[in-house]
Amino acid sequence: MDSAVAREQALDAAEKLFYGRGIQSVGMDDVRGTSGVSLKRLYQLFPAKEQLVEAYLERRDERWRERLAAHVEAHGDPRGRLLAVFDWLEQWFGEDDFRGCAWINAYGELGATSARVTTQVDAHKRAFRDYLEGLVADAGLPGALAGQLYLLAEGAMVTAGITRATEPARQAREAARVLVEAAAG
Amino acid sequence: MDSAVAREQALDAAEKLFYGRGIQSVGMDDVRGTSGVSLKRLYQLFPAKEQLVEAYLERRDERWRERLAAHVEAHGDPRGRLLAVFDWLEQWFGEDDFRGCAWINAYGELGATSARVTTQVDAHKRAFRDYLEGLVADAGLPGALAGQLYLLAEGAMVTAGITRATEPARQAREAARVLVEAAAG
DNA sequence: GCAGCTGGAGAACGTGCGTTCTCCAGCTGA
């Protein structure tokens, strides 16, 4: 079996299991069972579980931001793109396997003990925030607005994760709309 | 030693350790060492670690909400009380041992595996939200505002926990001010 | 003083799991 294929299969299984059941409650043997990649191969690809977790977060980050950007870019006007972020959140929250924000969860589990995880979480959150800043700038709105929208989005993710409801996305969107209008003067 | 005293000492140690290092990375032996309460006594007071965790979250919830309320109630006018919530968050974020929201962290760690933890997190978040709803009602503002302020507060907690900065509280406060003014029409 | 109870210290037990090792089936090249 090709190494690259095994790697993808391992990461597919890791993502499904880590995201769905939490990182610490999933053993390397579970990853082997779900992926069909032997333990020997797993340890060739990832020298320790921590690196597998790191790679899982990294690959998910790329895909998550691509999905968000694809949805947002479909909207023509700059101000509509800002609100489209919250529409996408609502869509995401409604997915069957939604269990909150993978990075917030990972931080709660391992932030205190794994520097690699902390780094991934920081990088992901900073990238999301930078993206919002870009959207705000494109709309010709003041930079301070980006931080406010970011907090709304984070609050919605946490709350949707705990309550398993999509409603927080709509509440956040409505608040965002008010903030955008106020900022536009 | 009195049973009630031993219980308090155990909970003091549990809170310090669980909050500071995460729940899963603290062993019952660590709790014994820090509290000075023997393992035998610990297991008489709490039949299993899960119950100790539950009691930790429950007691912290009472204290956390008391501290918040004490700070907020010091402000005379209803609208000022709403913004005082965010002032208190800033103060909390700035404490030396601040490591994010204990319930969000606990949910990330154990939400997928412990029903007792999930119940505590739900109860705490609902109580905080109810409290905000009361403040919004007292200020004669529309109920929908409460959910928005709640999301801002949650976003600030998560972000302050990850970045170890107090700034999110001020950003959230500023956004809250705009939303309150818009809602007051 | 002495039987009997209480509670502490810490050893012991069992399990889960990250990581490594052993063994072997099946392929490759001469």
Next chain:
DNA sequence: TCAGCTGGAGAACGCACGTTCTCCAGCTGC
């Protein structure tokens, strides 16, 4: 055909930790 390599299955190892057990010092009531 046969030595040699590859990779898989799964046993084995070591450790951490939740939980329980053993032993004993110190106290109580007669």
